[in-house]
Amino acid sequence: MAANVPWGSTAVASTIDLSAPASVATCGPCHPNLSGVDVPGLIFSHGNHLLVGCDGCHLRPPHRDGETDRIAMQVCFACHGVTHGPQGTLAKGECSDCHTPSHQLRPASHTKTWAEKPHAKAAVRDGTNGCMMCHDAPKDCDECHREKAPDVGAIPNVYHSVVNPLPSGPPVEIYPSGPVSMSQCAYCHPDLDAIPKDRLIFEHGPHLGRNYRCESCHPVFAHNMSGTEIPTMNSCYRCHDAYHNGRGQIAEGQDCGKCHPKSFELLPPDHTNKFVTGAHKKAYDADPQSCSMCHESEPCVECHSGEGTSPNAPNKDLPGRV
Numbered sequence: 001m002a003a004n005v006p007w008g009s010t011a012v013a014s015t016i017d018l019s020a021p022a023s024v025a026t027c028g029p030c031h032p033n034l035s036g037v038d039v040p041g042l043i044f045s046h047g048n049h050l051l052v053g054c055d056g057c058h059l060r061p062p063h064r065d066g067e068t069d070r071i072a073m074q075v076c077f078a079c080h081g082v083t084h085g086p087q088g089t090l091a092k093g094e095c096s097d098c099h100t101p102s103h104q105l106r107p108a109s110h111t112k113t114w115a116e117k118p119h120a121k122a123a124v125r126d127g128t129n130g131c132m133m134c135h136d137a138p139k140d141c142d143e144c145h146r147e148k149a150p151d152v153g154a155i156p157n158v159y160h161s162v163v164n165p166l167p168s169g170p171p172v173e174i175y176p177s178g179p180v181s182m183s184q185c186a187y188c189h190p191d192l193d194a195i196p197k198d199r200l201i202f203e204h205g206p207h208l209g210r211n212y213r214c215e216s217c218h219p220v221f222a223h224n225m226s227g228t229e230i231p232t233m234n235s236c237y238r239c240h241d242a243y244h245n246g247r248g249q250i251a252e253g254q255d256c257g258k259c260h261p262k263s264f265e266l267l268p269p270d271h272t273n274k275f276v277t278g279a280h281k282k283a284y285d286a287d288p289q290s291c292s293m294c295h296e297s298e299p300c301v302e303c304h305s306g307e308g309t310s311p312n313a314p315n316k317d318l319p320g321r322v
Contacts, residue, residue: 020171022058022062029223029225030188042099044098077159078161078162109122136157138157179214180215182214198261233293
């Protein structure tokens with residue numbers, strides 16, 4: 001089983017069993033912020049469900065074969081809308097409590113002709129239990145059946161909770177505290193080059209073809225309780241634009257278009273007019289190599305020698321200045 005990782009900790013579990021039931025220990029290292037969800041149209045907070053065990057909703061490990069298993073609506077209805085004896089309804093089951101006003105409530109399978117034969121075939125095949133999550137049988141079903149399908153009896157107006165059994169199989173473990181390797185990532189990221197193209201032009205293939213080890217760019221496991229560790233541009237420049245004795249340049253570095261698309265804004269957001277006219281000194285003193293990734297020394301010398309136009313440049317009229 002995975003080591004226990006408390007909320008708020010920046011530590012990474014020594015072992016994570018991706019095939020184990022969902023828990024804070026198995027999910028927390030890669031998902032430090034579980035307050036909401038990224039599903040369009042859904043209103044949900046994990047905070048309102050803390051009294052329910054993670055595996056109460058996540059009936060199986062959420063990730064497998066590079067895909068994510070989303071919670072089915074049937075799982076929600078194991079509690080929502082269910083009446084529990086004298087305690088009453090466990091949790092609200094109204095559509096507006098869980099879905100935004102703009103969300104299309106009608107399923108894509110419910111085409112214009114759904115109320116005719118298609119829904120009847122689905123009911124025979126799958127039963128009517130699933131229909132009762134959204135429909136009130138006396139109003140939505142029985143009235144129409146009395147007129148168009150009198151042989152169909154009254155539909156049970158009760159939804160029965162369905163819980164699928166947990167899958168079984170060999171454990172799938174990763175070791176975040178160990179060296180980063182392909183086996184640590186490929187289970188959840190089968191397409192390692194699924195990188196947004198709006199910021200970076202990058203492929204792992206050319207780097208793997210040169211026999212670079214994953215840990216060369218990813219010195220630590222990418223996910224922890226603080227977020228995701230992404231290689232910095234500084235780490236790229238350990239090779240890019242570097243020269244190796246008589247072999248020359250190892251990899252291009254000064255051509256921005258090799259790694260960034262034309263639509264990418266090359267100027268960092270902190271490079272304001274205040275930064276250019278003086279505040280950059282503090283950044284340079286802290287990390288001069290960071291500046292040299294984009295800047296050559298010639299423009300710097302030109303400005304600091306008084307030939308530039310910066311208000312912060314030395315006075316050109318000083319005695320002895322040529």
